[in-house]
Amino acid sequence: MKFKKFDQHDDAFKEIKFLFLIVFLRDIVIDRPSSFIFRLMLGVCLSLILLNWIYKTKISDMITMENVQPEIRAYKGQEGVLRYRLKLHRWLPIFRGRIRVTAGRNILFHHEVDSPPKNLTQTEFIFSLMPKSEKLIEIPFIAQHRGISRITESEIIIDQPFGFGKIHLRAYGQEERNVLIYPDRFAIHNESLKDIQLPGFFAKKQALFKDPLLMIGSRAYVHGDPLRDIHWKLSAKTGELITKQYQPTSHLSVQLMINLRSLKSFIPPENMEQILEKIAYMTAIFAKEEIPYRISINLKTSNQSNRYFQMSEGSGKRHYRQTLELLAKLNIIAMTVPMEKVIADILKGGQLPTHLIVTGQFSSALMDELRILSLKGVVIYQLDQHGLTLFELSDFKQEVRSDE
């Protein structure tokens, strides 16, 4: 369990110290001792200050706070909760303490303070803790924008139990927690993708090939079965020819190419967020159907060459989680490489996908590259804010002509 120690910043006793100074100076200047009642009051004040001082010095060692969730994730628009476990280890209680949490503006706390710091969201939660007890504190929030919201500060403010000010306890170092906000795959505009049944796109696995490593059973020999598939050992045992059966496989893979560059400028295309939401939706379907996919983004990853970001091929739920993490962390305003370069690399790489989905607008240079891919049998789609469009070879010719 990870516990955090707290530092403390004291702003208490300023008024009392000032009062003491006045009384002390008054006694010296007037040269007349104060009355018994006044001295009694001062004595009480002194005792309270002493008790407060003991409380203040001990409290920071007595309280610990644990982040219950190491990873917090939410889809855009979803509600979430930050959980902290506060634990008081010794015998001093805390009455009406406040925990103040500050985070990046990608999330919005439900009960936000009146004037939060700029570009941040801040909330306070009131709690009391009895000696040697613990409490689970839940701070609700709503995920506003795709991205990462860093919990910048967690602070505990405790009223001095005997009056005269507050104690501020701040976490040592920086908070290590981030809230990761995925693109909204449940967005209404993604409904447009539901009815689209593009040819071959959502096809079930076709048994084009068999995997010789994955033998799933055996059956009696039928005329025409290949010789290499005969299970000789079993045939010898049973006295009849037996044929091995293998797991059928198919080659169906999708390549997603995210273009962060507009047709006429280097800025990201309009509605990029919507496109990312559509990708989040589509890849969820791929994950469910176990269709392998990979992602390329024309995001420059090295200053010295035209290297761009690539996410290797994978399938299933775990791969989808990595996809969403990538989409959440993607900064769309970045240095880019030309999309043609990315397509050319696919051509050079040799292993072509069966389906290619390219986002954004197509330049004539990009069209030329896509045309070559299309001629090699790759099914190409364009993805924009309206949805998916299938590109036929004839479309390329027309587009190129109109571009010229």
Next chain:
Amino acid sequence: MDIQHKLTQFKEQIHKVIVGNDEVIDLIFISLLGKGHILFESVPGTGKTVLSNAIAKAIGGKFNRVQFSPDVLPSDIVGTSIFNPKTQDFDFKIGPVDTNILLADEINRATPRTQSALLEVMEERQVTVDGKTHPLPEPFIILATQNQIESKQGTFDLPQAQMDRFFMKINLGYPSVEEELSMLSLHQRPSTLKVIETVFTSDEINYLQNQVEKVTVDESIKKYLMAIVSATREHDYIDLGISPRGALALMRGSIGHALIRGRDYVMPEDVKAIAPYILAHRLDLSIDGMTLSSAEQIISDILMKVEVPVEYGVKRDEV
């Protein structure tokens, strides 16, 4: 025989080659008491294989190791019938499973077919080839290692049915800075597993495993345990919850936890402490579960929500 004393001896031996990881050693000892197989998972280089070797040495008995790769066949694991020209008959030659401790290194590099060959071996502790069943020696424990699933190249995820057969999955994280410093000092000179002495005899292990049957598990604890198991079957983020085999494992694990704490009765804290290690790898998460949470987090949430049984006359707030 004092279980805690044996555990201390066991730790002493393991610490000769592995620094820290006290909690992990406790968990391994609990698995040993519960007759369970263990799956170690972590990033490469965190000492999975060394730890497994060390455990095997400390437990004693016969030890075999199989390095899994895509071309390892089921017959390489369980054995095969070989034609004997002298007798003009097939003789069965049992594979490396004929041992007390089997180290299955990088198990997820084997094909699903080979992984499946281990199913009967793990559950029933026997091998059936050509219709003949061959029982395996007692105790029989499989210590399997795998790199984290993220490293996809050339690996095959273990099927859920096989994950269920592992008593617990232990994630070996990176050691702390202090532990790593001690490790540097310890391994300044080449260390060898030869320094590890055997702590148990086979009879002692059987005796310890029999102690599990003598531990009291109150009806309220059993209900608590089942409430946790049921919660996993109804959770939104879980496609496939804990199986009855998982429920049994949780009880055995809780008993083991109570035993190493010197008790002959199980408390809710035993269930809570052991549940993440026994349950998390048995869950099949839904897409939302996988993307928004994790198996460990879901188990932690369930443990937080399920009502803990309290002793009669004790106020709930005092627990």
